[in-house]
Amino acid sequence: MVFNIQRFSIHDGPGTRTTVFLKGCNLRCYWCHNPESLKAVPEIRFIPSRCIACGDCVLACPYEIDGKTARFTSRCAECGVCAGACYAGALNLAGKTYGADELASLVLEDKDMMRLSGGGVTLSGGEPLLQADFAAALLSRLKKEGIHTAVETASNVPWGSIEKIQSYTDLFICDIKAAGTELHRRGTGTGNEQILGNLRLLSGAGAGILLRIPVIPGFNDSEKAISEIGGFICSLPAKHPVELLAFHNICAGKYDSLGREFTLRQTKPPSPETMKQLISILENLQLEVIWKPS
Ligand code: SF4
Ligand code: SF4
Incomplete structure (x- = not known):
């Protein structure tokens, strides 16, 4: 079940990419930028x-x-x-259902653009690993064509789902929203033990990983919350770059179109000063930090 296919994307991995958004998620982050991704039905x-x-x-x-x-x-x-x-x-x-061959043929129409730009295909969501068999079938077809593949995941799935796609995935782009399970539960409705365990296994397995922290005002934009996330990242078996994504409220119209309430409608994005301060906390832990001011 796919809810969007975005061509010429430059924010979902290296180069210019086609991003396929799969529908359905098992977290309920109250800041979600893709509310149409949450339910696994049209x-x-x-x-x-x-x-x-x-x-x-x-x-x-x-x-x-x-x-x-x-x-x-x-x-x-x-x-x-x-x-x-x-x-x-x-x-x-x-929400539209595709077969893996059908979708692979569709995204491969942009094969030349991907090759020329050093890009590829990214699976996003929602949580793409809730459709792990479909994701594995699609990614394996793309790998046969020599396409670079990335998967954006919150990794709140059984390890077996990650294993299914591991050999066909060049880059895992993994969200990390909080280090403490209670804070994580407050923001997403779910504790993070499984997520942190999967990140540790994935890092130990030598996978290519980009960690992403969504910076949400009033949730994890404090020195304490970011230090704790940084501490966890430093404890992983391998080093991985960390990207900070500043919250924005431009998704409010999406909530309107679905007839849903968006509680952060009036919330302002974190200031550049706040972002720089949080970045310095992570850099002081010797982490490689990426931030693209909007
Ligand atoms: S309002 Fe539209 S989507 Fe809803 S039942 Fe009628 S035709 Fe179907
Ligand atoms: S009334 Fe509005 S929503 Fe309905 S078909 Fe016409 S333009 Fe579309």
């Missing part, structure tokens, strides 16, 4: 500013309950028929 999205009030969606909706269309009610079946009828582009369905 979801209808509505962008009011594009709606021309033609009414075609209501006419197209095949679900009528008590003489009323299911449109805009909790009884919407997320079937996507109305999106097909909306020529204004106000409605669209996030």
Whole structure:
């Protein structure tokens, strides 16, 4: 189940890449920038500013309950028929099922661009490793074509899921949001024992890893939280670069289109001064730190 295929991406690994976003996640980070990624089923999205009030969606909706269309009610079946009828582009369905061969052929259309730029294909999400068999099938086909592969993961999955893709993955881009399990639970709904254990195993296995810390105001933007994350990273069997990603709230429109609440709508991104201060904490631990100011 895929919710987006983004071509010409420059933020998801080396070079210019095609990023495939898989739908479904088992964490619930309250700052999530891709709310359409969370559920592993298709979801209808509505962008009011594009709606021309033609009414075609209501006419197209095949679900009528008590003489009323299911449109805009909790009884919407997320079937996507109305999106097909909306020529204004106000409605669209996030979530489409592909076969691994079909998707590989699609992303390989950009093979020349990837080779010329030193790029490749990145699987992101959601949590791509919740679809580990599909991810392994897709990645193995790409590796046969000599494509560089990266996987963005929170690694909150059984180690066996990681093993399935390990030999076909050149770079693991792993989120690390908190070192302490209680803080992690507060931010994501889940403790992080499995995540930290997987990172340790992956590092010990000699995998290519880029660690990513999303810097979230009021959650982990303190000296203490970043020092603790840095301490964990230093304890890994191998050295890995660390990238800091500053929170932003430009995803608020995505929440609106799904009819969901975004609690950080008014929260400002961390200031450049805060980011520099956090970077210096990690650099003092002799870590290689990457930060791209926006
Ligand atoms: S079909 Fe699209 S543009 Fe027309 S009323 Fe429905 S959402 Fe609005
Ligand atoms: S997604 Fe399907 S059920 Fe929901 S409003 Fe559109 S056509 Fe009706």
